[in-house]
Amino acid sequence: MNIRTFRIGGVHPEENKLTHEVATKVAALPKQAIFPLSQHIGAPTKPVVQKGDKVKVGTMIAEAGGFVSAPIFSSVSGTVFKIDTAIDATGYRKPVIIINVEGDEWEESIDRSTKLELVKDHPELTPEEIVSRIKNAGVVGMGGACFPTFIKLTPPPTAKAECVIINAVECEPYITADYRLMMEHADEILVGLELLMKGAKVTRGYIGIETNKPAAIELLTKKAAEKFTNSDYQVEVVPLAQRYPQGGEKQLVDAVIRRQVPAPPAIPVNVGAIVQNVGTAFAVYEAVMKNKPLFERYTTVTGKKLANPGNFLVRMGTPMKDLIDACGGMPEGDNKLLAGGPMMGKALTSVEVPICKGTNSVTILSGDDARRKEPQPCIRCAKCVGACPMGLEPYLLAKLSDVKNWERAEREDIVSCIECGSCQFTCPAHRPLLDNIRQGKATVMGIIRNRNAKK
């Protein structure tokens, strides 16, 4: 087997995939569902419901607020309680729609059968029709960044898409939601991939999976061979060596098709690749074939001290507390609650934060795992330079950010940082490298935006 990986940097954190073989459970309906108006990259949505309105499962409650935006659909049936503010995954109070749950009544337009729909049975699905259905269903990247999917499928005229790469790497420790999805819905994912390829007008597809998921590689290789042999499409399942951050778009493109994405503002499609998460492929299948907008997702709830960690099919808007309680409740003592995995997840201060479109995991770190070690002076070992998957010099960028030398930081390409945290993970002196770099990156990006706005 030819095992590939990306060429520069990377680390290999302890996997801790505690919930690998735990079959997905359907999470109980919440009593009250909370929908932040901004669940994606781009303009926040505008509410289209008012206090007291009755909604069903799948009713649109907020419309797209701009071109880069995605509508939000209710995941529950009930009454709109109020449009207020609540703490979301940013850690701040943001505008939200709160719905009191009553029963579980779905919109009639949604096909709830489990019958597998195939693309060849639906000649009405032109590429334009596929993209428009994806757009109208509010599908965004499900890996965490939440970029609206339809925009990725319609690349700028300067770039030409050549292939679709399905990101089934799941390189973050602890998280197993994508793996469970692949094991339980492989056929739907492959139809989703076919829809994505048709929508993007390409014929080549890849599915990148790390070798710590041999069962998924085997299953998808078999099913892809059955499905795509003697078809117009060439689909290849690519086993990848275990290395973080392989799930980063640019790293995955490098690993799978051996092309390096240039520095920003270039995006993967500039080298011909459209990268979509495996969860997105499933959401695309449901949106296009079942007319089901995006309001459910697979989420892992995990932690070493958690009594029963598990994988859940959860309605968005469910507070994390409900899921944690379903896993045996918050462990005793001090815990660190993360939306996402331990490498890139965001620490939260409230368990009332709802599951959103991008919440692939709720991770609870306890005891020593939750704490940082005391930072020591830099010993100039350059381990961070070796670990950086973007070929940057993290020690230097951190220092430049610390002393606010923005010009130099820009010259040293601070905006290329993907904030994966490999530098900080590998630093033997436990220095807060990424904390500093993030500050610098945000400031430099602001400076660049201002400069471009003036032009």
Next chain:
Amino acid sequence: MNFILIAVIVLGAIGLIAALVLYVASKKFAVYEDPRIAQVSELLPGANCGGCGFPGCGGMADALVKGADAGSLEGLNCPVGGAEVMGRVADLLGMAIANGEPKVAVVRCNGTCEHRPKIAEYAGLRTCAAMHSCGAGETACGFGCLGCGDCVKACQFDAIHMNPETGLPEVDDEKCTACGACVKNCPRNIIELRKKGPKNRRVYVSCVNKDKGAVSMKACKVSCIGCGKCEKECPFGAITVANNCSYIDFEKCRLCKKCVAVCPTKAIQAVNFPAPKPVEPKPAEQGKEEKA
């Protein structure tokens, strides 16, 4: 002997030629600089703090001279030197004294450990900017002071310090030059330059929380809840309530302190006023209390 003579003559000749070249060059390529710029520069404090809005004192001096030529020094003010320095500069340039009421940095947060309980522990980089980007911080208030002292680091005049007991920064009125460095460096825009006031007496809302009253009260006992009582009470129309938070316009405020008395959460601060005289309870009131 002969060698020494030759050396002296040769060196002397080189010196003369070089001097001639330098003289011609200095005349030919002379750049005229207004001598007043150098004079004004000397009067300025030379801290290069940038509080005036120019890159340094040189830039400010240049702007002052240009302003004088244009006929007005309006909008130019050295916050560090204050009225005294501006007066001397105006005298030198033969202009009327530019306006510049003394200002001082005011920290508009009173969320001490006692008023604002901690709900979480922050382990990352200890700067306010970093903590601000991670979320609300260690308390439930997403608007209040983070307590890492970015303002202290920004101050070049040693005028702002963290109080270890309250966890909040305190401004030294005497040292503060109102350069505005702390204002720029506070990621939450808590610090504001306000009029210094007679005898340093000031009244201000010590809270910038824009959450609804019930939410902000939960996070901090002394938060402004936007109830609007102060707005109604103010006889001078100096108070406005917007986004659940009250603001006192220091240009209109006459320091009557009526708002301080009505504020239900004690979010309005009156500083440097003499302590109120102890009021002796009237006999009639005493009687009432006894009955109750």
